[in-house]
Amino acid sequence: MKKIFKQFIAVIAVFMITTFLFGACGKTETPVRSENSNESSSGSHKQAENQKEPSKEDTNKTTNSSKKEETSVPIEIIDTVYTNKLVDENDGTVLVEASIIIPKLKNPKNQPEIEKINKYYKNEVETFFEEVKGEGFAAAAENYEDAKKNGYDFNTHMFDRKFHIHYNSNNLLSVLNVQYAYTGGAHPNTFWSAETFDIRSGKKMALTDIFSIPKEEVLAHIYEAVFKQIEQNQQKKENVYNDDYKTAVKEYYEDTDFILTEKGINVFYQLYTLAPYAAGFPEFLLPYDSVKDILDVDISNAHVYNADQDLRYAARELIGCNYIAFSEMFYLNTLPADMPEGGLVDGNTIYPVKDKRFTTFAELEGYVRNTYGKEEADALLSGKTWGGPQYMDKDGKLHVDISKSGGVGYYKKWDTYMFELSDITEDSAKLTVYLKEEDMGTNTLKDTSLSMKMIKEDGLWLLDKMVY
Incomplete structure (x- = not known):
């Protein structure tokens, strides 16, 4: 994570706060080519560890009797969102806003293998916020003091991470994490990381777990495929690569930078490593047919978990937009x-x-x-x-x-929440949000939920009502 955070700091962002908080409302996240704020205390992101998971009855799960069928059924996943704000201790100016969305695997049978994966992501949350509160806050505070001293506007520093599921079948789960940092400079700094898990063991898989040959041979196979596809792209004049790409292909590839997809194994490189920033993340697909003789995992009858991906991405944005609308614009203030x-x-x-x-x-x-x-x-x-x-x-x-403002008491806690989708049709879906609410009588937090209806109008996913 420290390496990832330093990658963030190395490149400064151009996107304004309006783009981060408001530009995405009513839009979906951009899928990868291979196929959300409330003030909280420093420990607030730990709440989800005790957040009540939706009951088995709520999910209307279908039990499959055949073991072969079970391996192809995607494991059910709930989006879990953690946010935090860090402010200047003297005047209360928001210096940093951070948000991380992780997958929480449903585990109704309390399987230790699945809990192992969930624990991995809980640790990712802890590390994410430790880095943000350390180096991230220090950099923002320095920038803020410099802005006051030299008379220019300070923009809140933003750190954001979201996950994308690219494979969820045959007891394998492959996740891509897209991480952003907006810190007031020339480019948005973006970093990709990935994990592939064996659901049966809870193990995070390396390339050597995917292939049946030694690591050196796997890397040689990858480099050969990458060089071949670069040459093909150059002949078609589809991409521009850096002059030193032949050495950079081997120098900058991290052997964790791969995801499983429906069509093959997708290996990727970080921004700038092989091509200019405008070219995006260089990606190279190894079709399963081309590596089937050296694969050590079963990819047959694959089902990719992206049937409702656009809906999931829209739900993420709409929940955040709805919160801002009722808390900052119409209802509370x-x-x-x-x-x-x-x-x-x-x-x-x-x-x-x-x-x-x-x-x-x-x-x-x-x-x-x-x-x-x-x-x-x-x-x-x-x-x-x-x-x-x-x-x-x-x-x-x-x-x-200003005479038309709600200004009423509100006790739901939006710094940590989970959500899931159900009753999905072509133009509607039920969106359920699970969060905490302060019980004023006992001064404790209790589980609560909100139900929202998503509707599609003119091809755009929206909420039918403001919900709070």
């Missing part, structure tokens, strides 16, 4: 207003919005309509609940009516 120092003037409650995420009504409207279905979006924008619109356009600028 409104966007900050640029008010006179002396307070209200002549009883006026309408003032310009002071939030660089939204400067015009059109920007706010686009955010809302990319998060909610038409009926709910119309209701929010017209202010149906509050007896009039909370936001309006005045002279081309976004304004807010």
Whole structure:
């Protein structure tokens, strides 16, 4: 993880906070070519260890009698989300926002092999936040002090990691982790890491577990395939590679940088190693047919766990967008207003919005309509609940009516939560979020859940209602 974090710091980001928090609402994550904020304490991400897992009855699982059938049935996975904010101790400015999404394998029979995999990812969460709170916070704090000293705007540093399932069959699970760092510079810094597990043993597999030949021979086979595909790409003028790619192919390949896919073994390189940044991550596919004689795992009758991937990615973004909408824009609070120092003037409650995420009504409207279905979006924008619109356009600028704000008590904890999808059709799905809620009577946290309905309108996945 320390190596990964230093890779983050090495390249500075160009994306603004608006892109990270708001640009994705109503959109899905971009799949890899081979096929979410709430303030919390330093230990808040540990809550999911005690988070109640959905019951077996909730999942409506189908039991298969045949062992052969069982090997091809994907293991069920729940997205588990951890977030954290780190602030300046003097003025409360948010210096760092961090988010990590990991897979949690359902384990109704308490199998130690599956628990071993879940424990691996719990450790990944711990390491992720340790690095963010250490080097990440130190770098952000230094940047913030420099910004104040030299009079330029400081942008909150962002660290984000999401997983993508590329293979889930034959007792094998292959996961790609896409990690980002946004720290205010010229490029978004992105890093890939991967794991492939044997579900029967809980073992994280190396290349030598996938192939039946020694590691040196495996690497030789990979290098040969990579060189061949680079030459083919150059002939087709499809990709541009660095002049030193012939030495870089061997120098920069890490033997953990591979994933299983439906068509073959996909090996990848990090940004810049073989090609310019604009070329993206260099990827090379070894079709199973080309390596079947040296494979040491069963890839027959493969079923890739991506039938609902787009829906899963949309759900991730919509949950985060819904949280921001109800907590910062409509229900708990409104966007900050640029008010006179002396307070209200002549009883006026309408003032310009002071939030660089939204400067015009059109920007706010686009955010809302990319998060909610038409009926709910119309209701929010017209202010149906509050007896009039909370936001309006005045002279081309976004304004807010500060008299129309919920400002009520709210006790659900969004720093750690899990979600799963069910009742999936072509244009709808049930989205269930599992999280903690503070019991004010006992001063303890209890398990609770929220049910959301996702709908598809004009090809876009949205939420039918604001849920909180």
